[in-house]
Structure formats: structure tokens, C-alpha cells
Amino acid sequence: MALTLTSPHFRFQPFLTRTNYLFFSDLTEPQFHDSLTLLRRRPISVTSPPALKPVKCSRSTEEKQWNDAETEAVASDSDESNGQAPSKTSSIESPRIATTSSGDSLSLGIREPVYEVVEVKSDGTVSTRKINRRQLLKSSGLRPRDVRSVDPSLFLTNSMPSLLVREYAILLNLGSLRAIAMQDCVLIFDYNRKGGQAFLESLLPRLNPKSNNGGPSMPFEIEVVEAALLSRIQRLERKLMDLEPRVQALLEALPNRITGDILEQLRISKQTLVELGSRAGALRQMLLDLLEDPDEIRRICIMGRNCTINKGNHNVECSVPLDKQVAEEEEEEIEMLLENYLQRCESCHGQAERLLDSAREMEDSIAVSLSSRRLEVSRVELLLQVGTFCVAVGALVAGIFGMNLKSYLEERVFAFWFTTSGIIIGGIVVFFIMYNYLRARKIF
Structure with a gap:
């Protein structure tokens, strides 16, 4: 018989702990009285019996470890709040928390x-x-x-x-x-x-x-800027000089001789000119934007010097007067330098645009020439179709007389010549009628 807290035999409650209660709950009533007799003869402190099975515990082992770790963490927090040093057991953390923190550290790794x-x-x-x-x-x-x-x-x-x-x-x-x-x-x-x-x-x-x-x-950074602009513009000019004679030769040969190879070379040259013009135009726009913003040029001049740009009047202010004078001189040199390369870039861009316009005009003239040729071919085809129609009408009459039916014309000698001459004259008349009609409608 299992005992509960409301049992009258529980008058020895000071001797019972939670572990003892779990032990006594599995005893029968005679065994329970024998156990109480032994408790009266022994000291008050009761230890947990060795026969206690952990299976009877209402909590699982993992949950108990988890709750014990939480209890120790709370105890360590209370000790720290009271000014006491945390114990060694308070440093124990949950495996779940450790796993989460390690995963976060791995997810935040950035490969530069x-x-x-x-x-x-x-x-x-x-x-x-x-x-x-x-x-x-x-x-x-x-x-x-x-x-x-x-x-x-x-x-x-x-x-x-x-x-x-x-x-x-x-x-x-x-x-x-x-x-x-x-x-x-x-x-x-x-x-x-x-x-x-x-x-x-x-x-x-x-x-x-x-x-x-x-x-x-000049300062090193200005030398770098000039060398970069010079190398870029020289590459554009060199490419333009190589392309210009080829385009001129194509423009001279195309009106008289139109072949597939020449048209393909014209298309490739035109595509190269478009690319060259776009690059020169982008570089020209960058130089224009840089010249229209004098603060950018002043920032190049004061680089490495103890100078600042006044936001009010946009003037250069230096702690050493000599630095200000040198910065102003360098600003003029940089502006002249950028103006020089801007002019060369505009010249390259303008020449590329002119060659591109000439190629486009030649392409348009080729398209007109090909259209006129197609028109001539269409006129010949239309003329042949009209003649074919007239011959088909005569063939229709001949087919009618070729049927195996008696028309009483085969008995006459002149019927053959009359019919043949009628078919020929009728075909010619129909041809001229159709021809005049198409010319009146401006189709032919």
C-alpha cells in the first residue's frame, strides 16, 4: 500500500526527505512500521538508501542535468550580485548554448x-x-x-x-x-x-x-595621372590611325563593286568605330566633369600638404605660405594638362564620328543601290508573269480543241490556221492590254 502526504502515519515528517519519501512509497504497511522503528533507534539524519533506483525519478537524466545547470547559473548570478566570486560550477555552460555560439562564429567568418x-x-x-x-x-x-x-x-x-x-x-x-x-x-x-x-x-x-x-x-601622383591619360589617349589614337586607311579604301571600292566580303569588312569597321567613339566620348566626358569641378583639382594639389579648402569661397588655405603658392601653380599646370588631353580626346572622338558617318552614308547608298536592283528584278519578273499569263490563255484554247469531242471544225481545212492565228493575235492583244494597265497604275 503506497502512502501519500495525507496519511495519518506521517507524524514523522521531520525525518522524511524527498528521497526518503520516494523510498517509503514503495513499501507495504508492515515494512513501513519496521522502518519507522529503525529510524527511532538511529540518529535523525537520514541518508538516501543505496537501493534507490533512478528510474523512479519523475525527471529524466538529461532534464535533470539541464535544470541543475540552470540552477547553478542562477546561483552564480546571485553570488555575483552579492559581491561574491563565482564558483567553479558556475562556469559550466549548456552544450546547446556552446553549439549555437560556435555556429554563429562560423557564420560570421568573411573571406577577404x-x-x-x-x-x-x-x-x-x-x-x-x-x-x-x-x-x-x-x-x-x-x-x-x-x-x-x-x-x-x-x-x-x-x-x-x-x-x-x-x-x-x-x-x-x-x-x-x-x-x-x-x-x-x-x-x-x-x-x-x-x-x-x-x-x-x-x-x-x-x-x-x-x-x-x-x-x-611634378609630384608623383600628378605624373601618374598624366601617364595614365597619355597611355589611354595614345591607344585610342593608334587604333584610329590603323582603322582610318581601311575605312577610306572600303568607301572608295564600294560604289563600283559590291560583294559579300566588302560588305562584311564594312560592318566590322563600323562596329569598331562605334566602340572607339564611345570610349573616346566617355573619356572626354570624364575630363569635362573634372575641369568643371575645380575643387577636385585643388584636392590633387593639396595632397600631402597641410592645407584645406575653404567651404565658403573654395580657396586653398595652408599653414605655410609657400605651400599655398606651390599649390596654386600646380593647379594651373593641372588645368592646362587636362585641357591638352581634352583637346586630343575631342579630336579623336570627332574623327571617329566622321568616319562613322561616312560609313553610315555609304551603307545607306548601298541600300539604295540594292533596292534599285531589286526593283529592276521585280519589273522583269512582272513582265515575265504577264507574258506567262497570255501564253496560258492560248494554251487554254488549244486544250479546249484538243478534247476528244467533235466540233465539226476538224472537217474544214482552214479551221487550223484560223484557230492558230486567233490564239497568237489574242495573246498579243491581252499582253499589251495588261502592260498598259500596269503602267497606268504605276506598277510597272
Whole structure:
């Protein structure tokens, strides 16, 4: 018989703990009285019997461990709030919490891109190195959004030419040339492409002291900007010079001789001119925007100097008067430099547009010539169709007389010649009638 808390035998409640209650609940009434007799003879402190089975516990082992860990955590929090040091058991954490934290740390891992660049220093030293994004931002003083204009992995999204001036660096994006110019070095991305190789060929001779002939040299970042613009415009001019004679030869040969090969060459030349004109136009627009914003030019001049730009009057203010004078002189030189390259770019763009217009006009004239030829062919076809109709009418009469039916004309000698001459004369008359009708309707 199991005992409950309302049993009258529970007058020894001080001797019963939770563990003892679980033990006594499985005893019968005689066994229970024997156990109480033993308890009267023993001390008051009652220990848990060794025969206690953990299966009888209402909680599972995992739940008990979980609740014990929570209890210890609460106890450690209360000890810390009372100013006591936490115990060793308070450092035990749940496996579930540890698993979650480790998963979060793995999910937050970011793999930074590594760029392989060519570094050209101000003394002309060239070296190849690998640098990640964090090191690049730290060495150049740029922000992550600034690097997007020169990131080679974003070639399709940022293909428009740009020149961005920041406090410690200048970012150059001129198509296949992407570089970051600083006071003492320049980092070139995708140096194996044509734009990067042309830029190196134009920059390295400028850094040679013998090439200056003893004259004053410009700051390194301005040398980099000029070399980039020069290499880009020279490539456009070289491509235009190679394309112009070929287009002129096609324009001279096309009116007299129209073949499939010549038309295909004209199409390829026209496509190349469109691409060349769009590149020159984009570069011209970039130079115009840069010249219309004098603050950008002033930022290039004060780079590396203790100078600022006044927001009110947009003047350069320097702590050293000599720096202000040098910055003003460099501003004039940069404006003249940009104007020079703007004129060359406009000349290249204008010549490409003129050649493209000539090719389009020749294409239109070819289309008109082909249309006139198709018109002549259509007239001949129409004339043949009218003649075929007249002959078909005569064949209809001949077919009628060819039937195996008696018409009493076969008994007469002159019937054959009369019928034949009638078919011929009737076909000719019908032909001229149809011809005059089509000319009156301006169809023929």
C-alpha cells in the first residue's frame, strides 16, 4: 500500500526527505512500521538508501542535468550580485548554448579578397605583391566603397572611366587600366592587360631622373595621372590611325563593286568605330566633369600638404605660405594638362564620328543601290508573269480543241490556221492590254 502526504502515519515528517519519501512509497504497511522503528533507534539524519533506483525519478537524466545547470547559473548570478566570486560550477555552460555560439562564429567568418598588384614606387622600383582588402584600405586611407571603382572583379559593372580624388590617394579607372596612386607609390591592378602594360611603358621613363633634363619634376601622383591619360589617349589614337586607311579604301571600292566580303569588312569597321567613339566620348566626358569641378583639382594639389579648402569661397588655405603658392601653380599646370588631353580626346572622338558617318552614308547608298536592283528584278519578273499569263490563255484554247469531242471544225481545212492565228493575235492583244494597265497604275 503506497502512502501519500495525507496519511495519518506521517507524524514523522521531520525525518522524511524527498528521497526518503520516494523510498517509503514503495513499501507495504508492515515494512513501513519496521522502518519507522529503525529510524527511532538511529540518529535523525537520514541518508538516501543505496537501493534507490533512478528510474523512479519523475525527471529524466538529461532534464535533470539541464535544470541543475540552470540552477547553478542562477546561483552564480546571485553570488555575483552579492559581491561574491563565482564558483567553479558556475562556469559550466549548456552544450546547446556552446553549439549555437560556435555556429554563429562560423557564420560570421568573411573571406577577404586578395589582389595581385604591381607596385611602382616614386624612384622607379617595380615589384609584384599580393595584398588583401584590409591592408589596402589601411595603407591608402580609403574606405571600402572607394575600392569598388578599381576592383578588377567588378569589371562589367564599373567600366565607365573615372578619376576619384581622396585625401591620401587617387583612384584611376580608365577601362583596362585600374590603379591607386599615392604620394610615394602606385598600385596597378590587372597589370597583364594592354592598358596596364601601356601605362607602365609610359610611367617608367618619367620616373628616370635623366629624362627630366635637370628641369623641375611634378609630384608623383600628378605624373601618374598624366601617364595614365597619355597611355589611354595614345591607344585610342593608334587604333584610329590603323582603322582610318581601311575605312577610306572600303568607301572608295564600294560604289563600283559590291560583294559579300566588302560588305562584311564594312560592318566590322563600323562596329569598331562605334566602340572607339564611345570610349573616346566617355573619356572626354570624364575630363569635362573634372575641369568643371575645380575643387577636385585643388584636392590633387593639396595632397600631402597641410592645407584645406575653404567651404565658403573654395580657396586653398595652408599653414605655410609657400605651400599655398606651390599649390596654386600646380593647379594651373593641372588645368592646362587636362585641357591638352581634352583637346586630343575631342579630336579623336570627332574623327571617329566622321568616319562613322561616312560609313553610315555609304551603307545607306548601298541600300539604295540594292533596292534599285531589286526593283529592276521585280519589273522583269512582272513582265515575265504577264507574258506567262497570255501564253496560258492560248494554251487554254488549244486544250479546249484538243478534247476528244467533235466540233465539226476538224472537217474544214482552214479551221487550223484560223484557230492558230486567233490564239497568237489574242495573246498579243491581252499582253499589251495588261502592260498598259500596269503602267497606268504605276506598277510597272
